[in-house]
Amino acid sequence: MDLSLPRADDLGPFRVLYLQNRAVGLEGMVVVDNVAIGPSIGGIRLAPDVTAEECARLARAMTLKNAAAGLPHGGGKAVIAADPGMPAREKERLLRCFASSIRDDLSYIPGPDMGTDETCMAWIRDEIGRVVGLPDDSGGIPLDEIGATGFGLTHSVLVAVEYCDFELAGARLVIQGFGAVGKHAARFLCQEGAVLVGASDSRGAISDPDGLDVEKLIRTKDGGGSVADHPTGEALDRDAVLDIECEIWVPAARPDVIREDNVHRLKTRLIAQGANIPCTEAAERTLAEAGVVVLPDFIANAGGVICAAVEYAGGTRTQALETIEEKLRENTGRVLSTSRDRGILPREAAEALATERVRAAMSRRRWGLF
Numbered sequence: 374m375d376l377s378l379p380r381a382d383d384l385g386p387f388r389v390l391y392l393q394n395r396a397v398g399l400e401g402m403v404v405v406d407n408v409a410i411g412p413s414i415g416g417i418r419l420a421p422d423v424t425a426e427e428c429a430r431l432a433r434a435m436t437l438k439n440a441a442a443g444l445p446h447g448g449g450k451a452v453i454a455a456d457p458g459m460p461a462r463e464k465e466r467l468l469r470c471f472a473s474s475i476r477d478d479l480s481y482i483p484g485p486d487m488g489t490d491e492t493c494m495a496w497i498r499d500e501i502g503r504v505v506g507l508p509d510d511s512g513g514i515p516l517d518e519i520g521a522t523g524f525g526l527t528h529s530v531l532v533a534v535e536y537c538d539f540e541l542a543g544a545r546l547v548i549q550g551f552g553a554v555g556k557h558a559a560r561f562l563c564q565e566g567a568v569l570v571g572a573s574d575s576r577g578a579i580s581d582p583d584g585l586d587v588e589k590l591i592r593t594k595d596g597g598g599s600v601a602d603h604p605t606g607e608a609l610d611r612d613a614v615l616d617i618e619c620e621i622w623v624p625a626a627r628p629d630v631i632r633e634d635n636v637h638r639l640k641t642r643l644i645a646q647g648a649n650i651p652c653t654e655a656a657e658r659t660l661a662e663a664g665v666v667v668l669p670d671f672i673a674n675a676g677g678v679i680c681a682a683v684e685y686a687g688g689t690r691t692q693a694l695e696t697i698e699e700k701l702r703e704n705t706g707r708v709l710s711t712s713r714d715r716g717i718l719p720r721e722a723a724e725a726l727a728t729e730r731v732r733a734a735m736s737r738r739r740w741g742l743f
Contacts, residue, residue, distance in 0.1 A: 416486025520557025525676020550626025577601030
């Protein structure tokens with residue numbers, strides 16, 4: 374694992390833990406970025422190519438996300454360099470070892486992310502009793518089952534279209550990363566009138582200008598297939614999802630999928646970031662210059678962590694969904710109106726909103742502790 378970290382700044386990181394246990398093949402890292410508002414919440418990402426830099430950037434995104442959502446939590450993230458498709462027994466052993474390694478670090482509350490799920494969180498709770506994103510039968514509010522992130526992203530889009538020159542009814546939708554977040558975003562947005570014309574996953578892409586059957590596509594994915602196996606539409610290389618013309622483009626996969634070298638390929642008018650840090654800063658500026666509205670990740674995809682925070686506080690599924698809708702609509706409207714009125718990027722408006730709250734909390738801590 375590449376251990377190069379971004380340079381520290383006045384917000385963090387608060388703590389960095391490097392974890393290794395050769396007996397079970399554990400190599401990972403936890404970055405607790407900021408705890409001024411409260412103990413950090415952030416998911417555990419399991420992938421063979423994760424890096425320390427990715428972990429630190431994702432932890433910062435969680436600090437901003439939790440602050441912008443008004444949650445009593447700071448931001449953190451964990452990464453483990455491993456194959457998420459490993460046998461279940463090996464995965465359980467690995468994650469139990471990970472949990473034991475962070476038992477005494479009460480500044481970090483783990484949750485699910487790419488490569489981990491509610492079952493993984495149940496293993497971790499059994500080890501340390503400190504986790505979010507548990508299965509329903511273990512007292513949790515299962516994020517993936519209810520589609521919390523996709524639900525929140527949909528409400529963010531419903532507000533954002535008021536700042537665009539098209540209506541949601543009939544708007545063409547493309548999902549890059551048709552997984553836990555992407556499939557629910559597609560379902561909820563299509564229920565509001567959007568038409569899914571393209572989708573991709575790690576094995577390919579599919580396109581149909583007349584519209585794809587979202588439920589069939591979800592069943593294909595849930596059955597272990599790829600979107601490219603869908604019986605109708607044109608099968609494409611996964612990278613070709615960038616070229617599909619649409620009104621709404623949702624990146625819901627890995628970081629930095631939209632960069633200076635490929636941003637020119639996008640033909641869209643609204644980007645709702647379902648993944649964390651999916652666009653580079655330069656790419657977002659290029660999109661803004663072209664008149665594309667870009668909803669920042671830590672505003673648009675906050676539904677999952679809001680749900681997790683409600684669960685951690687002992688709330689219900691209904692309370693979680695109501696809180697997600699309220700906060701996503703309020704924050705999206707505030708960010709886009711500030712962006713329009715001040716002539717700044719939506720991300721700049723969102724960062725100002727979040728960092729103001731973080732710094733206010735830091736000012737009340739001993740020595741400004743982050």
